[in-house]
Amino acid sequence: MDPHRALNYARAGRKRFVSELTEFLRFPSVSSQPERAGDLRRCAAWLARHLKKIGLDHVRVIPTKGNPIVYASWRRTRDRPTLIFYGHYDVLPGEPLSEWRTPPFVPTLENNALHARGAADDKGQLFSHVKAIESYLKTEGALPVNVICIFEGEEEIGSPNLSYFVERNRRALKAIAAVISDTRMISADQPAISYAQRGGLRAEIEVHGPPQELHSGAFGGAVHNPAMALCSIIAGLHDEEGRVTIPGFYDEVREWSGKERSSMARSGPSDDAILRDAKVEEGWGEPGYSLYERTTIRPDVSVNGILGGHTGHGAKGVIPASALAKISFRLVPDQDPHRIAQLLRDHISRVTPSTVSVTLRTMSSIHPALISRSHSAVQAASHAYRKAFGKPAVFIRSGGSIPVVHTFQNVLGIPAVLMGFGLPDDNIHGPNEKFHLPIFYKAVETCIWYFKLASTLGHSIREPQAKEWSL
Amino acid sequence: MDPHRALNYARAGRKRFVSELTEFLRFPSVSSQPERAGDLRRCAAWLARHLKKIGLDHVRVIPTKGNPIVYASWRRTRDRPTLIFYGHYDVLPGEPLSEWRTPPFVPTLENNALHARGAADDKGQLFSHVKAIESYLKTEGALPVNVICIFEGEEEIGSPNLSYFVERNRRALKAIAAVISDTRMISADQPAISYAQRGGLRAEIEVHGPPQELHSGAFGGAVHNPAMALCSIIAGLHDEEGRVTIPGFYDEVREWSGKERSSMARSGPSDDAILRDAKVEEGWGEPGYSLYERTTIRPDVSVNGILGGHTGHGAKGVIPASALAKISFRLVPDQDPHRIAQLLRDHISRVTPSTVSVTLRTMSSIHPALISRSHSAVQAASHAYRKAFGKPAVFIRSGGSIPVVHTFQNVLGIPAVLMGFGLPDDNIHGPNEKFHLPIFYKAVETCIWYFKLASTLGHSIREPQAKEWSL
Secondary structure, three states, X not given: OOOHHHHHHHHHOHHHHHHHXXXXXXXXXXXXXXXXXXXXXXXXXXXXXXXXXOOOEEEEEEOOOOOOEEEEEEOOOOOOOEEEEEEEOOEOOOOOHHHOOOOOOOOEEEOOEEEOOOHHHHHHHHHHHHHHXXXXXXXXOOOOOEEEEEEEOOHHHOOOOHXXXXXXXXXXXXXXXXXXXXXXXXXXXXXXXXXXXXXXXXXXXXXXXXXXXXXXXXXXOOEOOHHHHHHHHHHOOEOOOOOEOOOOOOOOOOOOOHHHHXXXXXXXXXXXXXXXXXXXXXXXXXXOOOHHHHOOOOOEEEEEEEEEEOOOOOOOOEEOOEEEEEEEEEEOOOOOHHHHHHHHHHHHHHHOOOOOEEEEEEEEEEOOEEOOOOOHHHHHHHHHHHHHHOOOOEEXXXXXXXXXXXXXXXXXXXXXXXXXXXXXXXXXXXXXXXXEHHHHHHHXXXXXXXXXXXXXXXXXXXXXXXXXXXX | OOOHHHHHHHHHXXXXXXXXXXXXXXXXXXXXXXXXXXXXXXXXXXXXXHHHHOOOEEEEEEOOOOOOEEEEEEOOOOOOOEEEEEEEOOEOOOOOHHHOOOOOOOOEEEOOEEEOOOHHHHHHHHHHHHHHHHHHHHHOOOOOOEEEEEEEOOHHHOOOOHHHHHHHOOOOOOOOEEEEOOOEOOEOOEOEEEEEEOEEEEEEEEEEOOOOOEEHHHHEOOEOOHHHHXXXXXXXXXXXXXXXOOOXXXXXXXXXXXXXXXXXXXXXXXHHHHHHHHOOOOOOOOOOOOHHHHOOOOOEEEEEEEEEEOOOOXXXXXXXXXXXXXXXXXXXXXXXXXXXXXXXXXXXXXXOOOOOEEEEEEEEEEOOEEOOOOOHHHHHHHHHHHHHXXXXXXEEEEOOOOHHHHHHHHHHOOOEEEEOOEOOOOOOOOOOOEEEHHHHHHHHHHHHHHHHHHOOOOOOOXXXXXXXXXX
16 A cells, blocks of 8 residues: 555645644643543543544543543454554643743634644654554545554553553454553654653642641641641752662663663753753752653652642631642553552661651552563654654653553553654743644654555564563 | 729720721731731821720821821820830731631630631730720720830841931830730739740742752752751751851850749749650750740751642652742850851851852841840739739740830840730630730730829839840
8 A cells, every 4th residue: 555645645734743743732621630520521522523523543531540442443354464553642731821922722823833731741742653544545535454453541640540441452453562652752854753751740749747737836846747748758858979879779770781871861951962952950869860861760759749838819827737748650661660659668667766667658659661672663663763864763762651562562562663753842841831833744654654654564473572672 | 093984994894895806807917928018008007097996196107118107195194104015917928727626717716715817926915905095995085104106017027227217206205115915824813924035047948959950860969959058057057966057156145044944933933844845755955955945045947838849639750949948047146146146157157068159138127136034024914914813914035026125125225025925825826816815805905004103203214224145
C-alpha cells in the first residue's frame, strides 16, 4: 500500500485537523479533579464518535472504576502485524491559572502553535495517530497494518485501572508493539525515540500538630509547629549536595557502563540545553552525574506541592493544626516502587519527632522501564522519522513516567515504541502548554510512514526484553 | 457616684446586650482581607451609631490610610481623671471555614457562649467597656471619670495607622491610663492582668526557582525545587532543640532574675495547664525554660502559613516555580524588631543557595512592652476584679502582642491596663472562637467597678516606666 495518497490527504486536511484538535482540547478533562468526571466522560464520548467517523471498527467507551477507556480497532488483514496505539485524553490541571496568557481550556493559536492544557501532553500527540489512521482509511479504505487503539483517561494519575484492563484482555490485545507518542524530541528538527522511562511513586506527608490552629503569640515557642516539622522532614530528604538520604534508597540503582554513559553524553541533551529548556541558570542535584543523567539514570524525589496554615491575604498569627506535602519519587532500574514506599515509611517514622504525628499516604506507583533499541518495531520508527523529518531519530532516555510502558512489557510482552513529538519548550505540565503545528503535521506524516514500514514486520516479533536490561 | 444603679441596669440589660453584641459580630470585619474594606467601614459606622445612642459625646468615624478609627469621648467633669478605652473592631479571617461547627460570622449561642470570629478577640471584650459606659450614662446621666474611646480597625494587621493618630493627637489624648481588654484570664474564676506583651515581626519568605512550573519527570534531580529550598530555610531557623539559629537573635534578650522567675512560676500557668489549653500532649522549644517562660520571656519564630506548587486534588508532577512561607517572630525585651528584621535579612542571604533566589518581605513590627504592676491605675483594676469576681487579679505575662501598648507608653507616657476577659479555651485566632456569656456579664460589672475605683485616682499619675524595665 503506497503511503502517498494518505500523505496527500493529510496535507490537504491540515486546517481541518487543527480545528478538530481544538475541539478535543476544549474539554477540561483533568483526571486529578474528581469534579471533572463528567468532562472526562464527555471527552471520551467525543473521541469515540470521532474514531467511528474516520472509519475504525468496534469503537467502544469502556467503563472502568475511574474514567473510561476509549477502544477501537481495525483488524481486517490476516497477513499483517497488529500494532497497539496508546494515548491518553486526560490532562493535568490548568492551575495556577494566573500564569497562563490564555485560558488553558480555550485553545489559542499563537506563533503557529496551539496553546492549551493537553496540547502536547497528550491530546495533540494522540491525535496525530488518529489523523494518520484517517488518512489511510479515507484514501485506501484500509490500513497497511492491523490496529488496536487504547486511549485512556487516567494516565496523569498513574493509570490505576489500565493494568486490570490489559491483563483481562491479554489475548485480545495480541500485538507486536505498542506505539505511544507522549514524549519529546530533542528539537524541532531532531526527532528522538525514548528507550527508557523513570518509574515513580507518589506520596503525601501530612504532619499533625495541635487539634486546631493555635494563637502563635500564646503558644509560639512551646508547641511544635507542624509546618516547621514538615519543613524539617522535607529538608532532611536530601543531603547538602542533593543526594537522597533515605537509607537504602540507592541500593538497587543500576550502575551503567562507561560505554552507555558516553553514548548518553553523545546523544542526549547537554547541561546547557537542559538549563535552557528549564529557563534556569544553574543545575542542582547529585554530584558526579550530568544533568541528563540526573534526570534519567538517577532517581530523585520532588515536592510537587506544600500547604499549611494561613496562606490567604495578609497575616494570621497562628500555629497551624497540620501541614501537607505532596511528593513524587522518580525511580530507575532496578528500584521497586513498593520497596521504596517501605523505605520511605521507615525513614519518616524514624525522623518524626514525638511532638507531632505524621500520616503518610503512598499512592500510585510506576515501575521504571527500558526498551530494546534494536527491536525491529522500534527501528521502524526511526526510519519513519527519517521519511518525515529527513533525519533518523536519536535514542534518548526520558525522565518522565508513562505507567503503561511497564504494563505492555510485563503483561503483553511487547515493547513500547516511544515516538515523541513534544518540543522541549512545549511547557508540558506547566502553564501555557502548546503544540507546535508544523510538528503536528510532521507527526501525522511520521505515523503514516510508520504504518507502511511496520507492515512488513513479522507477526509476532518477541525479542527478549531481558537482553536490554543488562545493556 | 454609687455604682449599684449602674450594676442593676447592667444585670437587667443582659439579654439585650447579648443581642447587640450578636449584631456587632455579624460584620465580617477581617482587616487582613482588602476585599472586606466595605465591611470594616459598615462595622465602624454601626459602632459609632451605637456609641452615640448610649450617650457618648464627640462620636466620630475618623478615616485613616486604612480602616477608620471610631472615636468618642465623655469629658464633662473637671476634677476627675481621664481614661482611654482602647479596643479593636477588626478580626482575623474565619478561614479555614471547614473547621468551624457554625459559620464564623453567624454568631451562634451554644453552651452559654457566643460563637463567632471576634467573639472574644476583641468585639466581645470591647463591648464590655461600651456596656459599662452605657450603664452609668443611662442611670446616673454621667460617668465617674472622663473617658476617651479609641476603637480601631487594624489591630490584627499590626495597627499600621494608629501610632500616627496617637502622635498627632497627643495633647488631646491626655489621660492617666489606657484600659485595654484584649487578653486572657487564668480561668473562669481567676482573673488576670497582663503586665508584659511580646513584640512581633511578620515576614514573608518567597523562594523562586524556574520562571514556570516544570515537569518533575523531565527536570527532577537537575533543577533545584524552590519548595524544598524553602523547607531547608525554614528548617534551618531552629536547631534540633528548638533554639532559633539566626546569629545575634538572642543578643538583646533580657535575662530575668531568679526572683522574677519564681514569681512567674507561682502566678503563671503550669506546663500542664498550657498543654491542656493547646490540647497537645508534649511541649516543644528552647531547653531550660518552662512553657510559660518560653511563651513570654523567650522569643520565637513560627510559620503561620506555607504554600507552593500543586495543592489541589490529586497529583501533578511538577517542580513549583516558587514557594512562600508566612512567618512571625514573637520578641521580648530588649529585642528591637528593626534589628531582628536586619538579622533575618542577613541570615536568609547567607543561607540561600545560588540555585534559587529569595524575596524577603518584612511587614508590621511591634515592640515588646512591660507595664508597671504597681501603677495605681493597674492596681485599681485588680480591685475591680475582686468586686466582680470575688478574687483579685493575678499578674501574668502575655505571649501575644497588642501593638498599641508600646505606643501608649512611648507617645503618651501612660500605662496600658490590660484587663483581660478571654478564657484559655476561647480559641482566639482559631476556629470556633467564642465568648463565654457569664464572663461577659462579669466583664461589664468589672468595668463598672473600675470606673468607680479609678475616679479617685490623681489626674496625672506619671509613675516612671523605666523602673519596671529593670524589674
